[in-house]
Amino acid sequence: MSLFRRRRDPNNLPVTGSGYSVLDAQLAVRGDIETDGTLRVDGRLEGSIRRADIVVIGTGATVTGNISAREVIVGGSVEGNVIATTRIELQPTAVVTGDIEAGAIMVQEGCSIQGRLTVTATPAPVKERPVKVKTRAPMPTPATALSTTGA
Numbered sequence: 001m002s003l004f005r006r007r008r009d010p011n012n013l014p015v016t017g018s019g020y021s022v023l024d025a026q027l028a029v030r031g032d033i034e035t036d037g038t039l040r041v042d043g044r045l046e047g048s049i050r051r052a053d054i055v056v057i058g059t060g061a062t063v064t065g066n067i068s069a070r071e072v073i074v075g076g077s078v079e080g081n082v083i084a085t086t087r088i089e090l091q092p093t094a095v096v097t098g099d100i101e102a103g104a105i106m107v108q109e110g111c112s113i114q115g116r117l118t119v120t121a122t123p124a125p126v127k128e129r130p131v132k133v134k135t136r137a138p139m140p141t142p143a144t145a146l147s148t149t150g151a
Contacts, residue, residue, distance in 0.1 A: 025060065032065070039069075041076070048080070059093045072102075074111075081115075 023029055027043035028126035034050045041049075042058040045065065049055055052069035061076035072084040074094040082088060084102040092110030101118040 023061075025058075057094075059091070066098075 018043070019035070019038045020115075021035060021037060021045045023039075023041045023045060025042040028046075030046045032047040033039065033045070033052075034049065034120070035052050037052070038054040038056070039049060039052050040056040040058060041061045041063060044060060045063045047071065048065040049063070049067045052067075053104075054071045054091060055067055055069040057063055057067075057072075057074045057076040057078060059075040063077070064079045066080040066082070067078065068083045070084065070086045072082055072088045074082070074088070074089070074096060075091040076093065077095040077097075079097045081098045082096065082100045082102075084100075085103040087098060087101075087106065088102040089106040089112040090096065090108060090113065092108045094108075094111040094113075096112070097114045099115040099118070100113065101120065103119070105117060105119055107113070
């Protein structure tokens, strides 16, 4: 079932056309981050992450702020709300203090969540079917009924 498929290795993510950014384990950043690409946090971030494609919070990393991305993988600590439009994966070392809203959620045994979970499946695209119009033969009138019978 593809809804709960597991990503093989969060360290080996697909590279998007928008780039791949890393906040190293020795790095502490204060401020908000906006990116269209993939962001991996291994250090400490005091601020929000917005508009990202994929966000990975590595084991031992700390984020104090909200996260909004298409896909989020949490192995560290997050204090704030998380919105993942496609999916969120909470690894055994994850600690999330805040509300989570996602299209799908994968919770591994051992993680800690303190907040509300809202799973909102993305609606499947509706395929438009062509409208079939049934046409009937015209109803014969008395004049046409006589002419077609050869009378």
